[in-house]
Each structure stands twice: as structure tokens, then as C-alpha cells.
Amino acid sequence: MCRNCGCDTTTAATLPPDTENREQPREIRRIDVARAILESNETIADANRRHFDDRGMKVVNLLSSPGSGKTELLVHTLSALRGKRRAGVVVGDLATDRDARRLAVSGMPTVQINTGSVCHLDASMIRRAIDVPEFDDLELLFVENVGNLVCPAAFDLGEALRVVLLSVTEGEDKPLKYPSAFSWASVIVITKVDLAEAAGFDRAAAMANLRAVNPSAPVVEVSARTRAGLDDWISLVLRGVGTDGRI
Amino acid sequence: MHEASLIHSLLSMAIDHARADGAARIATIGIRVGELSGVVADALKFAFDAATIEGSAKGSVLEIEYVPARVRCASCRTAYHPAEIPWTCPECSAIGGDLVGGRELELSFLEVM
Helix, strand or coil, X not given: CCCCCCCCCCCCCCCCCCXXXXXXCCCCXXXXXXXXXXXXXXXXXXXXXXXXHHCCCEEEEEECCCCCCHHHHHHHHHHHHCCCCCEEEEEEECCCCHHHHHHHCCCCCEEEEECCCCCCCCHHHHHHHCCCHHHCCCCEEEEECCCCCCHHHHCCCCCCEEEEEEEHHHCCCHHHHCHHHHHHCCEEEEECHHHHHHHCCCHHHHHHHXXXXXXXXXXXXXXXXXXXXXXXXXXXXXXCCCCCCCC | CCHHHHHHHXXXXXXXXXXXXXXXXXXXXXXXXXXCCCCCHHHXXXXXXXXCCCCCCCCCEEEXXXXXCEEEECCCCCEECCCCCCCECCCCCCECEEEEECCCEEEEXXXXX
């Protein structure tokens, strides 16, 4: 894997050596391309999506700032699904396997991706991570992205559901400050709602700000610690998985 | 923050297209960058300059076309530039809508010789 960006490329693409006579001025010509720079990521993401669809696996990509409670939400989600659903997790961090160790307590298959200095997961990292037998027969795969509200939103992984978390301690104006991440979400989870009062969280302002950048995504309010809202969250995740979204 | 990896992808694409065209050198790489693409033009230029000190794109110039964001009003479907947040429709004053432009991040054209 490339050390700079995590891509599959091992050698840089090159042009053939220039053998023409440099005394002759050359004509400049234009080539129209109009292709997405992340086209190679999108191609791999589409292949991932087909892989997941073929296996009936629903993939949920979770995105938030560092410390919004992605891992804690997943720990409690996996605990609720234990023995009832076949779920697994891919978790991305720059370093350490601490999150994977927390999540592995659930007994569900868990793979940690260490991205080094890379600020996001991309489709090729997911393709490599899922290439293990434990992930062949899952109904649900959660992908905990690198904690970052900017870059991960640009990289399709082949997921079915894009979830953005906003914790009450971050402040209600976060959707306005990071509109690209929040407008990209298909589900929004407000986390740590047990701390809302202590944090002085203005719920109405937060909802107005979320709606300003994303008018349609369902919003669920959860406290992983008190389990408030956890069932609502799980039923959203399970929509389309097995029988009618119920655990 | 992922500008360096974007430039890496961009240069691979540019060199592939130039090679397919039988070019010996790339003079200009033209890209389109949406207002809400999540990348910063200055950081792209910085990463581009660093990545083209050597290699097949050495000496080429990065030309950035900036694409403003466009929102389609959730209520009256008017398309407008969201100049302020919350996105407010200039026609009907409704808040919010679907983003229909401004996420672009593409290799637009090359000038080669």
C-alpha cells in the first residue's frame, strides 16, 4: 500500500522518455477529460457495494468529530444485537487498536484499520479489510470512520447508510460550520443526550441548524449510557435487514 | 486535509491520459473544485507543487476553476447560490434544500505537448 495516501498504487505513473528534438518548438494541444479525481475510489466503492448486495449485507458508515461517541454507540448497538444479528465492525483510526479492542468485547468480528497519517477511510481500505472469512456471512457491517468531519465525507466506501453523529457537548452550531458532512448524511444521530442539560445544549437551535443543511435525513437522539433512544437508532439501522427492522 | 492524496490521484489520472494521447510533456492540468468539495485550493496548490518537483508532471501548472455551491429550494425548487447559512431561498425564503452543485472535484482538461 502507498504510504502517502493508502492507495493501491505502488509505483508512480510515468510518461515515456522524451526523445524528440528539443530544438523544435512543440505545439500545445488540449485534452478534455472531465472525470472525477476520486473516480478510482468510486469504482472500487461500486464494486464494494455489489459485493455487499450479493451477500445481503447492509453497510453503515459512521462519521463524526473525534470524541462524539461513535465507538460507545457501536459498543451498545452490538451488545443489543448480540445473538440476534450477525454484525461486524471495521474501525479506522490513525493509530492504535484501542477501538477494536473495545468493540471486540461484543464477540462480533472486528477489524482495525490504522491509516497512519491519512485522515479518512477510502474504498480500497474497506476492500482489503473485508477480505477475511469472518466477514463473509454478515447481515450488518458497521464502518467507524476516522474521527474527522471534513475529509471522510468525500470518500464513498460502498455503504448503504451514511450516518453523522453530533454530540450535545459539541454545540448546536456544528452543522452550520461543517455543512458538507451534515448534508451528506442519510441518518443523523445526536449523541450524549443525557448530558444535554449540563452542556446547555439548545435542542431547538440544533434541529433548526441540522434542517438548514439537511432537510430530510431522520434525526435520532441517543444516550448510549442510559440507553435512551437506542431502540430507535437500532430500528433505523435494521430497516431493510431481515424482518421489518425488528431485532 | 486529504489534498496530498487527491493530488496523487490527480497526477496518476493526468499522466494516464497524457500517455494515451502520446504526449511527451504536460503543460497544464485544469481541475474544477466545488465550494463544498471539502478541499482548500491553497492546500491543493501546495501539495501539487510538492508533488511535481520531480516526475512526469514536472514543470506543469495547476489551473483551478472554482465551482460555486448550488442549492435547490426544498419548497419552490428554485436553484440558488447559498450565500449564507442557513440556506435561505431568495424566492420564497424557505430554509434548506438539496445540494445540486458545489461538490465537484474533477480533472477537467490537460494541455500537453
